[in-house]
Amino acid sequence: MVSRLNPCFSAMAKTEGSANKCLDCELEDILEASHDGQFISDGEGNIVMVNSAWERICGIHRDFVVGKNARDMVAQKFYTESSVIAAIEARKKITIMLEMTRGEKIGQKIMATAIPIWGEDGEIKRVVANIRDITEILYLKDLLEKTKQLNEIYAAELEQMRFQQLTRNCDVIARSPETRRVLEMAAQVAKVDSTVLIIGESGAGKEVIANAIHRLSQRNEGPLIKINCGAIPENLLESELFGYDSGAFTGARKQGKPGMFELAEKGTLFLDEVGDITLNLQVKLLRALQDHSIMRVGGLKPVPVDARIVAATNRNLREMVSSGAFREDLYYRLNVVSIEIPPLRERKEDIPLLVQYFLERINKRYQFNKRFSPAVVDQFLSYSWPGNIRELENVIERMLVMTEDEELHVRHLPAYIRNQALPLEGGMVVPANLPLHKAIEQVEKQLIEQALKKYGSTRKAAAALKLNQSTVVRKIKRYNIAVCLEGDKMQTCFEDPRLKI
Template identity: 40%
Template sequence: MDNYSSTGLRPEDWERIVDILPDGIYVTNARGLTIKVNAAYEHMTGLSARQLVGRYIADIVKEGILSNSITQRVIDKGSEVTAEQTTAKGKRLALHGIPIYKSGSIILVVTIVKDITVINELGKELDHSRQIANQYKSRLNELEGSPRFVAESPQFQAAVALAHKVAEVDSTVLILGESGTGKEVLAREIYQKSYRRDQPFLKINCGAIPDNLLESELFGYDSGAFTGAKKGGHMGLFESASKGTLFLDEIGDMPLHLQVKLLRVLQEHTVTRLGSTKVIPINTRVIAATNQDLEQMVREKTFREDLYYRLNIVVIKSPPLRERKADIPSLIKFFVKKLNAKYHLNKQLSPELISALMDYNWPGNVRELENIVERVLVTSSSDLVSVEEARLPWQTAGPAGALDVAAPFEEISLKEACERLEKRMLLDAARRYKTTYQIAEALQISQPSVSRKLKKYRCELPQ
């Protein structure tokens, strides 16, 4: 009884088995004549069996079809040999040649082939990622010891102390405060002081993204969930930030139908992608922030009451700059140092200028202060900038028809006075900000309102 009948397999069965193997197989006789290549080898190299079988491997290499071969080395050495090979299409292959003996002589050489192109590419990407990580590490070392924020005033110190306290637990945090008061600074401080600090910190502005895009960005989607959906689907921010922290800025602008989904995520700690029924468990800490009055929005039915109470576990209030003026000198020093380094300058603000900045009420808060300090530094000629050279917007003459708050009382209606002041503030904001969204954030009104008012007063944004 022959070997085939004893195993129950015919020669053609062995052929099929070799062809379904995931690794490439290249078989020659003891003289280097190609006897067999399997389907995986054809797929890896782009070469067909018809091109190779019945030909000597030395001729194939000579013609440049393959860059090299280990068959002859296996025959000469009489033992296994490993090497790498590059195909004409640039693929990297790992070769493992094995001699097959019969009666003390080599009768076949079987070469097992693995495609390592992806592994090499991943190795390059890993090296690149390590280089970037080292650059960031170096930069962080340079910044070590630099303050992440300024907290001289008792009001902001109290907010920071509460942030540090809740950083130790996973409770949902709601940060309230006007635009530009440093809500994101407090959110990042909570993250930096938490045990999640080595995991992702992701941020999304709920008011700056269209509703349909916001939903897919937060919760993700499956392949085919909508026209244009990426093949293989897309992981949402809740999944991407799992084990880390997700900062939902401007939570008050989130549409009502998405508030329902957010509530479910916060309660059940699971997320379901668009177009899918699969429930995915997550471990994501949520910090939310808004400059709106959520209690009023709940009364007006524009914010869900159940979500409000789910977010309202720990509330941190970020005080406006007009209530923490003790921080202004240190903030100015911080910004001047940062901007001098950024623009290779060596400038300072005079004591009189700092005093003038202290007297202002800062409706745009810390963000407005930073913008004013930058403008003063980059437009001045002196190393010590005076009040006169600074030309602070609120101390200069306004545009024609603007209301001068220091001028004597005029016989005009309250409506006209309000419109003049509104126009003056819009013009000032239009000079300092590039988009209607930025103006809306600074003036704490909606973007459509900004667009309407700019059109009403015939104001144009600078190009």
Template identity: 45%
Template sequence: MIANINFINLQETSCGAVIIFKDISELETLKKELKKVKELSEQLDSIMESSFDGIAISDGNGRFIRLSKSYLRIGGLNPDQILGKTAEELVNTGVLDRSPTLIALREKRPVSMIQHNCAGKQIFSTSNPVFDEHGNIVQIVTNMRDMTELLYLREEIKRVNELNEQYQRELEEWRAKSLASSQIITQNVQMRKLITLASRVAKVDSTVLITGESGVGKEVMAKYIHSTSSRREAPLITVNCGAIPENLLESELFGYEKGAFTGANKEGRPGMFELAHRGTLLLDEISEMPLNLQVKLLRVIQEQQFFRVGGTKPISTDVRIIAVTNRNLADLVKERRFREDLYYRLNVVPIEIPPLRERREDIVPLITHFLAKYNKKYNLNVRLSNEIYQYLERHNWPGNVRELQNVIERLVVTCDGNVVSIANLPSNILGQDKENDSPVLVRAVIPMRQAEEMMERALINLALAAGRTTRGAAELLQVAHSTVVRKAARYGLNHGADMHQAGLVINQD
């Protein structure tokens, strides 16, 4: 409240006063509202100027009333060209090549488009109309973004992807050459994963344990690791622990000093650890190593030193060890026939090579490889008939790749002409094919639904064993990964589940 007092004077004598009271509460309210508006305006300015994108605000007629500095920078404009002018005027005068604001005003909807500024740069603009309670446009907010950097990044990503594809092709070519030189012939998904793992561990000196049935190619994999490692210029020495008598194995591995035992070389002899210095020592049939030598091997791995037989001076060694076996070392550890501490020292990087019957896609490429090899070796030009391929693909191959190689060599050298016929096939292959010409053996009559479930369970279990993982099984079965996971859980399957079902068997050939 404001009071205005006016005194009344008569003949210079105060005789009264007039007081006028004025309510100013409305003015105070207006003052507060004005302050809020000013604060909001400052906040809006702060938001607009802090945005990397350009922002422009126009009124309900499309007339620009507010611009951010980023908007002017991106558009290559100055305020005098834009402020106070409508979008239609700017398009007509050529200041803008096109305007989303104009279309948003006409069609009353958000509009996005690509514009070009005066410098020819591409600009992505979006105009969003703001409506009042009656549905009338009161403002249009336009957001502008410079596409130049985004286009550059897109081109850069494209270039990087092209380089990546090129590197992938070169890597595949390198792998193909490496496989060819190392005699690893495969099209199997699991085998390719193992080769990738072998390529990775070849770069380091970790001990590798290669397992698998006889004839699957364990030694070939070991040679591949050595040939792609930094030790490839040094020797790869192979010791068959099962072929050397126990009383001689120690001197073969560690060597001996002169006079160490009766019949010893007078000058002494270096062992395989010395011969393999800075190279790779391949211990084949490691499961057959006697327990007393397992202790000494463990000490060499841990301390990188050993003593010759009859020697008193330690010899340092720099050797990468690859152990190979066709037996389950974990079971031998439980049976106390193999040292547990040595097992863990050897099993740093395990590589288990699947049998040939679980990678049938490799049979034909291997046949082609061995056929070319022995034709060249014996200066022949023998080929196989189509029927032969069918028999060989169905065969169980208990001897794996080694058996296949043996059969192909036999067919090449015993063929009367240039084409191998069924009559040339070994009886064991012909006999097995007659017994197992179907991958499914029906041994009893059971309900159809039960048979379907048992078939599905057996197939999934076999795929899990072959693919090693649910993803690998899904690839083999050519179904979704989620399907394998769901059905494996339904049947309670794991990698070691029993594959034989009552009345129905999936033939693993």
């Protein structure tokens, strides 16, 4: 019986062998057809098979690698590491980036993924690795990143050129972020005819911003008429604003006189210190803004006017509205767009350029050749400047005119400025009579500025100050320390010294 079955078993074995051989051939054909490199090893990392794509990507012939162990390939420095060995050691799927370090493909960047195949005994039976040449992808990625960086640099340079052109057109110095924001708002609102209310302390530069709005507007070929509403008595202010007709009052011209509204036709009317206008005159101003026409003093018919209104005040009009000193309807008519100019003490980054600007201008006017010592500029930076830019200009002119020396020192400063600033060690200064927490903030800011200037990066400055780098960066933002970031390098940003605000 058994003898009769043996030929059957032999036939079945031959059939199974032929089938397995066919499967092996089909598997080999499939692997060869793959565009990705294929690499098969046993559970110990011994290389069993590689396909043609693997040869092409790695630049190594299969006859050289089949039979070798993947560890030997790394040891002989053909490539930096092996995904197969990594998968065997980790006992899981692994994806790595490696580089060819020997042979004709040296420098080639490869992404390799190795997947363990488990046997019935729970041990790794085979490892199948797939590799892909990503050199070109990485090159394109690097090229894309560099192009992006260049675009960012060019965009920043174009923005800087645009802003410098803007400052030149407006005759404005804008180094501090606060002043830059003011100028950007002025440029934006100049595109339309909306009424603008400029708010700021006396001497802060309200008139300069009004000039900028007019220069940047489509009305720049028309007149810019300015009137200080707080400097003219009420009985005269009405006729100055609205004009008068013949015989309006004793001493009036026979032919009458046009007012500021009419003189500003097709241009801009700047109403400075608008908060000083009396309630009686506020009614007439409101009517002119609403109707776009005025009634001359003593006149019988309205006169149409076409002027863009820019108003300015150093007073708190909201509080005046609450107290009844300023009409609410006029406030909202004027305050379509409001621009608030910070006082000079809140934008001290502008001070060095303002000092340079006024120094050059006064030297040229009087044919001087004088200069300030660095200590003088430090004192300027520590002073609170209640009179803002106007006070700074007056102090500089007084020092240059009243001093014979070519270089001006701290002793040449007015006594009230010398007495307000108390020098500290290391060239730091802090204003006198300052609350303790404010004085500490002043010292902290100056210490950070000195460290950045000395060490040139936030990382090194932080190490010198025994702080975390993130803390230094946060305090730079908090204190508005004017620096330009270039990688981790820091440098102070300056604008065109010919410009002022």
